Amino acid sequence: MAIADAAPAGTRTAKVRYGSMSRDRAWALRWSYFFLTLFAIFFLLPPIYMLITSLKTSAEISAATNPWWVYRPTLENYVELLGSRTYITFFRNSAIVSVFVVTITMLISVPAAFALSRMKFWGSTTLATGVFLTYLVPDTLLFLPLFKMFAQFSDLTGIQLINRWWVLLVLYPTLTVPFATWIMIGYFSSIPKELDEAALIDGASWTQTLTKIFIPVALPGIIAATIFSFTVSWAQFLYPLAFTTSTDQLVLPVGIITTLIKGDVFNWGQIMTGALLGAAPPLIIYAFLMDYYISGLTAGATKG
Amino acid sequence: MAEVKLRKVVKRYDEVEAVRGIDLDIADHEFVVLVGPSGCGKSTTLRMIAGLEDISGGDIMIGGDVVNDVPPKDRDIAMVFQNYALYPHMTVEQNMSFGLRLKRYPKAEIRKRVDEAARILDIKELLNRKPKQLSGGQRQRVAMGRAIVRNPKVFLFDEPLSNLDAKLRVQMRTEIKKVHQQVRTTTVYVTHDQVEAMTLADRVVVMNHGIIEQVGSPQELYHSPKTRFVAGFIGSPAMNFIPCRLEEAGGGGLSIRVTDSLALPIPEARTSRYRAHAANGRLLLGLRPEHLTEAGPHAEPGKVPFDARLEVTEPMGMETLVYFPINGTQVCGRVNPDAGATDGGNLRMSANLNNMHLVDEASGKVI
Numbered sequence: 001m002a003i004a005d006a007a008p009a010g011t012r013t014a015k016v017r018y019g020s021m022s023r024d025r026a027w028a029l030r031w032s033y034f035f036l037t038l039f040a041i042f043f044l045l046p047p048i049y050m051l052i053t054s055l056k057t058s059a060e061i062s063a064a065t066n067p068w069w070v071y072r073p074t075l076e077n078y079v080e081l082l083g084s085r086t087y088i089t090f091f092r093n094s095a096i097v098s099v100f101v102v103t104i105t106m107l108i109s110v111p112a113a114f115a116l117s118r119m120k121f122w123g124s125t126t127l128a129t130g131v132f133l134t135y136l137v138p139d140t141l142l143f144l145p146l147f148k149m150f151a152q153f154s155d156l157t158g159i160q161l162i163n164r165w166w167v168l169l170v171l172y173p174t175l176t177v178p179f180a181t182w183i184m185i186g187y188f189s190s191i192p193k194e195l196d197e198a199a200l201i202d203g204a205s206w207t208q209t210l211t212k213i214f215i216p217v218a219l220p221g222i223i224a225a226t227i228f229s230f231t232v233s234w235a236q237f238l239y240p241l242a243f244t245t246s247t248d249q250l251v252l253p254v255g256i257i258t259t260l261i262k263g264d265v266f267n268w269g270q271i272m273t274g275a276l277l278g279a280a281p282p283l284i285i286y287a288f289l290m291d292y293y294i295s296g297l298t299a300g301a302t303k304g
Numbered sequence: 305m306a307e308v309k310l311r312k313v314v315k316r317y318d319e320v321e322a323v324r325g326i327d328l329d330i331a332d333h334e335f336v337v338l339v340g341p342s343g344c345g346k347s348t349t350l351r352m353i354a355g356l357e358d359i360s361g362g363d364i365m366i367g368g369d370v371v372n373d374v375p376p377k378d379r380d381i382a383m384v385f386q387n388y389a390l391y392p393h394m395t396v397e398q399n400m401s402f403g404l405r406l407k408r409y410p411k412a413e414i415r416k417r418v419d420e421a422a423r424i425l426d427i428k429e430l431l432n433r434k435p436k437q438l439s440g441g442q443r444q445r446v447a448m449g450r451a452i453v454r455n456p457k458v459f460l461f462d463e464p465l466s467n468l469d470a471k472l473r474v475q476m477r478t479e480i481k482k483v484h485q486q487v488r489t490t491t492v493y494v495t496h497d498q499v500e501a502m503t504l505a506d507r508v509v510v511m512n513h514g515i516i517e518q519v520g521s522p523q524e525l526y527h528s529p530k531t532r533f534v535a536g537f538i539g540s541p542a543m544n545f546i547p548c549r550l551e552e553a554g555g556g557g558l559s560i561r562v563t564d565s566l567a568l569p570i571p572e573a574r575t576s577r578y579r580a581h582a583a584n585g586r587l588l589l590g591l592r593p594e595h596l597t598e599a600g601p602h603a604e605p606g607k608v609p610f611d612a613r614l615e616v617t618e619p620m621g622m623e624t625l626v627y628f629p630i631n632g633t634q635v636c637g638r639v640n641p642d643a644g645a646t647d648g649g650n651l652r653m654s655a656n657l658n659n660m661h662l663v664d665e666a667s668g669k670v671i
Contacts (some may be wrong), residue, residue, distance in 0.1 A: 194389035197356050202403035202450075203377040212402075216393040 047276070054078070054273040061268050077273040086247055087274060090255030094234060094278070097168045097251055101233040102226055104169060105176040109225065112177075113184030114210050118196060128185055135178035142174065143242045150243075165249045168240060172233045179232075180225035187221030188214060223289055231282050252278045306367030306457040306490060307332045308353060314361035315348050315514075322348045324514040325362065335484050335491045339501035340511035340537070347462060349511070350494045354460050355379050367457050382451035383460040386467060388443040390435040390450075397431040400449045414453075421452040424486055425479070441472045445479070452487060459484075461493040465500060477503055498538050502526070510534045527659075532668045535590050535661055541625060544596065544635040545588040545663065550578060558582065560589055560657075563631045571606040571657055578662055581671055590661035590670070593625065596637030598645070599654035606658035612637075617645045626651065 053061060055073045065071060081087045115121075116128045150161040161167045191214065199209045215222065240254045250258065256274040260267045308330040315323040323345040330336045338346040351357040353364055355376035363370050371379050382403075390399050397418055404414045422428045425445045435443055444464060451459055464480070465473045481504055484491055495501055501508045502522040510517045510525065510533070518525060518534045529535035535543045546562055550570075553559040558578055559569040568589075570578060581587065599609040615634070618625040619641060626637045626645045637653055639645050662671045 192387060192389065194385040194387055195391065197354075197376075198383065198385060198389040198391075198450075199402075200356070201354060201376045201381065201383050202454075203406045204402075205377075208406065213391055217391070219393075 047279070050272040050276050053268055054276055056269055058267070058269055077269040078277075081270055081273050081277070086255065086259055089248055090250055090252045091278075093165050093250060093255075094252040095281075097165060097172070098230055098233040100169050101172040101176060102229045104173050105180050105229040106222065106226060108173065109177050109180040109184055110215065110222065111210065113181045113188055114214055116181070117185045117188040118214075119206065128182075131178050131185075132182045135175075135182060139175060139236075139238050143238055146171065146174075147242060162243055163245050163249055165244060165251065167243055168233075168236075168251065171239045171243065172236060175236070176229040176232050180229055183225045183228065184218065184221055187218045187224075191217055227285060227289055230285060234278075234282055307334075308458055308490060308492065309365040310349070310353075310362065311365070312362035313349070313352060313359055313364060315345070315352060315357060316360040322514055323352070326511075326514075326516050328509060328516065328519065330490060330492060332490055333488045335481075335493065335504060335506045336509060337493045337495060337501040337505035337507075338509045338511055339495055339498055340517075341496060344511040345514040346494045346496075346509075346511045350460055350462055350492060353458070353492060354381055354383050380457045381460055382454045382456040382458075383462065384444075384447045384451050384464045386463040388435070388447045388467075390443055390446055392435050395432050395434055396427065396438070396446050396449075399435070399446055400453050403450070403454050417453040417455070418449075421449040424452065424483060425449050440468050441476055444468065444476055448480070448483060452483070455489075457490065459489050459491040459493075461491065461495075463495055464493075465495070465497075473500075480504060499540060502538065508538075510537060512537075528670075529661065530670055532588065532590070532663045532665075532670065535663065535670060539592055541593050541636045543590050543592050543661070544633070545590055546630050546633050546635060547665075548587050548589045548631075549585055550582045550587065552582070560660075560662075562589065566610055566630070568608045568610075568655055568657055570660075574657075574660070578671060581662070581664065584664060586665040587671075588663040588665050590663050591635075591655060591657075592659065593636045593638045595656040595659045596635060597654055597656070598639040598643035599652040607654045607656050609652055609654045612651055612653045614645055614647065614649055614651055617647050626653075628653075 049067075052068060052070055054077050055070045055075070057072065057074055057076060060070070060072060112131070116124050116131070147162070150167070154160050154162070161170075195213060195217070196209050199213050204212060235253060236251075237253045240251045241257075244250055244254065247255070247259065252274070256271055256278065260271045260274060308328075310326055310328040312325045312327060313323060314321065314325050322343075326345075326349065328336075338349060340346050348357060352359050353366075355371065355374060359372055364372060366379055366381070391402065394402065400418050400421060401414045404417065409417075418431070419428070422431060425448060427442065427445050427449060430438060430442060430446070435446070438446065444467075447464070461480070465476050468476060477500060480493075484504075493500075493504060502525075505522055507519060508522055508525050509519045512533050518530045520528075522538075525534055525538045529538065532545065536545065548560045548562045550558050551561050551567070553567075553569055556575075557569060557572065558575045559567045561567045600607070603609075612626075612628040612630075614626045614628045616627040618627075622641070623638050624641050624643070624645050626639055627634055628637070628651075629635070639651070639653075643651065645651050663669070664671055
C-alpha cells in the first residue's frame with residue numbers, strides 16, 4: 001500500500017513542478033502585457049492628442065468641448081502650413097542640415113572608430129574613452145562657450161558665423177560624432193580580428209579593409225549610427241535656438257516655436273500640425289530601419 | 305614555392321619573451337608542423353612568418369629574401385585561420401577570389417583558379433553560398449580554397465581544425481594531407497594536437513616555453529625523443545616516467561632499481577650508454593604504454609615480467625588501457641582485451657626494456 005501511494009505522489013510532484021513553471025510564465029506574460037499596454041498608452045497619448053488638435057479649427061480648440069474628440073474635423077491647418085513659405089523653409093533647412101550632418105558624422109566617425117578599434121597605436125585606448133567622455137558633456141554647457149568662440153572668430157576674421165543655418169553643420173557634429181564613433185567602436189570591436197588579418201594577407205590596404213570588409217560587415221551598426229545622428233540633428237533645439245534668429249535661417253523645431261507663437265497667442269492647431277509633420281521623417285526612417293537599429297545598438301552595447 | 309628560414313627569431317611582449325631565439329629551416333614543398341602546449345610560442349612564430357606580428361630580433365627569410373619588414377601582403381603567403389575568417393558578406397566564390405581581385409588579375413584567370421581550387425576541395429556546388437549557409441567543415445574548405453587560389457609561396461595554417469568536432473577533424477586532416485600532396489606548396493601548420501602533428505607532418509617541430517625542443521620526422525620524435533618534454537608530449541596515452549636509479553647487476557650488467565622489490569635488468573645493448581650515469585640518483589625510466597603489456601608465456605630478451613595490481617582499466621575495443629602504481633607513480637599500460645584485466649584485479653605485466661628511455665631528471669634530457 002505504501003509503495004502504491006508513493007508512485008502517484010512522485011508523479012504529482014513532477015506535474016506540479018512543470019505546472020508551476022508554465023504558470024509562472026503565464027503570470028509573467030500577463031504582467032508584461034499590462035505594463036507594455038500602460039507604456040504604450042502613456043507614450044502614444046501625446047501624439048494622438050497632437051493629431052486630434054491638428055484636425056480642429058482654432059475656434060474649436062479654444063471652445064470648452066471635449067479635448068479628445070473632433071466635432072468638426074478640418075484639414076485647414078495642414079493646408080495653411082504646407083502652403084506657407086516659411087514652414088517649407090524650416091522644413092528644407094532641417095532636411096539639408098540633417099542630411100549634411102549625417103554625412104559629415106559618418107565620414108568622420110567610421111574611419112575614426114576603425115582607427116581606434118583596430119589600428120593599435122599609442123594612446124588609442126585613452127582616445128577612445130576620451131571620445132565617449134566628450135559625449136557626456138551636455139549641449140547646455142557647450143552652447144555659451146561656443147557662442148563666445150564664434151563671436152570672437154567673427155571679430156577677428158570678419159566672417160559672421162552666427163545666424164547662419166550652415167553653422168549648425170559645425171555644431172551638431174559635436175553631439176553626433178562622439179556617440180556615433182562610440183557605437184562604431186563597439187561594433188567594429190565585435191568583428192573578429194582574424195577578418196582584418198585575412199584581408200591584410202589577401203593584399204588589402206587599411207583603406208580597402210575598411211571599405212571592402214568592415215563597412216559591409218558592420219552595416220547594421222553604421223545604419224544605427226546614421227539613424228541616431230539623423231534623429232539628433234532633426235530634433236536638436238538648443239543650438240538652433242541660440243545660434244539662429246532670422247526666419248529664413250531657422251530649422252523646424254525652433255521655427256515652429258518662434259513663428260507660430262506670437263506674443264502670448266499660441267496658434268495651437270498649427271503648432272500641433274507642424275510638430276506632427278516634423279515628426280514624420282524620423283518616424284518613417286525608424287519604421288524602415290528598426291531591425292537594423294536594434295541589432296546595431298545591442299551589438300554596440302555588449303561589446304562597447 | 306619557397307623555403308622558409310628562421311634565424312635566431314625572438315618575440316618580446318614588454319617583459320615577456322614569447323619566442324626565444326629559434327632557428328628553423330623549412331625546405332621547399334615541405335609540410336612542417338609546429339606543435340606544443342598553449343603559450344609555447346608556436347602561434348606567435350607562425351604569425352611572425354605571416355607578418356602579422358613584428359619580430360623583436362633575428363631574421364625570417366622566405367624564398368631567400370629577408371622579410372622582417374615586408375608587410376603581409378607582399379610576402380606571398382596565404383593563411384588559414386582557426387575560426388576560418390571568411391568574409392561574411394561575400395559568397396564563397398567572392399571569398400576565394402578576394403585576394404586575386406585586389407591584385408587585379410584578369411577575370412578569366414580568377415575564374416580558372418577558383419574553379420580549380422573548388423575542384424580540388426570538392427566545393428563546386430557551394431560557390432554561390434554565403435559562409436553562414438555552410439557547415440564548419442565546408443567553411444574550413446573554403447578557407448583553404450582562399451589560400452589555394454592565391455598560389456602562394458607558403459601556406460600557413462593556424463590550428464585550422466580546432467573548431468571542428470572530432471569526426472570531422474579526422475576527415476579534414478586527411479583532406480589537408482591530400483591537398484598538400486596535390487599542390488605541394490611549402491606548408492607551416494600550427495596545432496596543439498600531437499596526433500594532427502604526427503599524421504600530417506613531414507617534420508614536426510616541438511616547441512615549449514618559446515624554444516624548439518626538437519625537430520624531426522614523426523617516427524624520430526616518437527622513437528628517439530631528445531628531452532623528457534618531447535617524450536611526454538608525443539604519443540597518446542603519454543609516456544610513463546617512473547623514478548628509478550641504476551645499480552650494478554651480476555656479470556657486468558646494469559639494472560634499473562624501481563622499488564625495493566623490483567629491479568629491471570637493462571638489455572646488454574644499452575648498458576654501455578647508461579653506465580656513465582650509474583651514480584646519478586635522479587633518473588626517470590620512460591616507458592610508453594605499449595611497452596607495458598601483459599606478460600607472455602615465455603621469457604623474451606629485454607622483457608621483464610612483474611606483478612601489478614590494476615587500479616583502473618579502460619577497455620578501448622582493440623586494446624585495454626590499464627592503470628596501476630609503481631613506486632607511487634601511476635603508470636599506464638596497454639594490454640590485450642582478452643588478457644583478463646579487471647578493475648582492482650592483479651595481472652602479470654611485462655616491461656619491454658628494448659624500447660626504454662632513461663631521462664636525467666635534473667636536465668630533462670634523454671640519455
